[in-house]
């Protein structure tokens with residue numbers, strides 16, 4: 001099969017979906033080819049912009065951009081496009097009934113490990129500023145939920161000077177879905193709470209604690225599609241403030257955001273092909289002509305004027321490695337890494353590890369460039385974690401870079 005559209009995007013993480021949406025919303029015919037779901041589905045669904053630079057905490061991520069190296073994706077994309085992409089996502093979520101809250105600086109989210117994590121654009125039910133003004137806080141879990149332990153969370157939170165004097169209490173709700181015959185996850189309970197009987201169960205179970213504690217910290221169990229309505233209803237009827245905590249995967253809030261973006265892709269007319277892997281690229285005279293995917297019964301060929309590659313890093317599938325070498329997996333671009341693999345990581349777990357920053361070298365238009373800065377393919381852009389020059393885990397900049405580069409790539413591709 002041979003199919004032609006204006007723009008082909010590869011990857012349905014936050015970078016690929018953002019690129020496809022911005023291009024389609026500007027009137028282009030867009031095809032999105034994707035193998036898996038991307039790391040949005042295992043994340044908090046909160047957009048970290050920039051939490052740390054060189055290990056130092058950042059209070060205003062935008063002011064800290066100038067402290068980043070010149071090849072950092074934020075320096076290439078620029079503050080204006082970063083802000084525009086955040087505004088665009090906020091509006092998209094708002095229209096879908098999910099308020100994403102931001103302040104000028106970073107705010108702190110509470111995690112189920114009992115840590116505070118800096119983020120910038122956050123679903124309102126995760127915003128924890130209500131904790132500042134109260135003394136008594138209950139930390140809630142559900143019986144058989146193995147990854148959320150109120151005792152551990154409280155011990156850890158009390159190590160923060162601002163929280164040391166709070167009166168925390170543990171609250172374990174009865175497990176409403178015993179028939180699962182296994183430990184339950186926040187995702188199991190969130191799906192149950194989406195049903196009328198599940199919501200009633202949560203209301204009844206929280207009521208005794210709500211009378212005693214003005215803030216309840218909960219794992220992310222407030223439903224899936226209607227999480228904000230559920231949060232508003234519970235806060236109003238129980239007369240308390242509920243704050244969801246960031247959990248370990250599966251990422252309930254990431255899945256909520258992914259659903260919103262997928263629905264928007266459909267509404268924008270993006271031709272989405274899932275469970276398909278791009279295996280090779282046809283390149284002629286410095287331009288990509290088509291990408292190939294394998295399908296039952298043969299190969300499919302996807303032609304376009306312009307291509308956006310948002311295939312993620314080692315986890316997403318965009319980067320391949322073998323001892324002493326690393327490469328980008330579709331165009332087989334070699335990534336600049338030392339032959340001695342021992343140099344890829346730092347002996348200090350929080351140190352400066354080269355593997356964390358490896359990726360495709362791009363220019364300000366997000367086109368791939370060689371060591372001298374010459375563009376390699378003039379109609380191909382890279383977005384998200386596949387772009388080199390930043391360490392999302394150390395910086396806490398993962399979704400922020402993916403969103404900004406996806407938006408920038410989508411907008412530039414439209415102009416071509």
Ligand SMILES: Cc1cc2nc3c(=O)[nH]c(=O)nc-3n(C[C@H](O)[C@H](O)[C@H](O)COP(=O)(O)OP(=O)(O)OC[C@H]3O[C@@H](n4cnc5c(N)ncnc54)[C@H](O)[C@@H]3O)c2cc1C
Nearest residue numbers: 011012013015035036038039048278312316384385398399
């Ligand atoms: C556990 C975890 C939690 C995180 N939590 C947060 C958080 O709370 N906040 C935050 O800001 N950041 C977080 N991050 C970082 C953030 O998730 C990533 O940096 C960001 O989402 C990367 O997005 P991406 O779209 O570039 O790549 P990915 O999300 O990795 O998506 C890559 C996509 O490309 C597809 N793909 C790859 N190769 C091919 C191919 N050949 N053909 C077709 N499709 C292909 C993949 O299937 C996938 O759909 C977290 C990361 C992890 C691992």
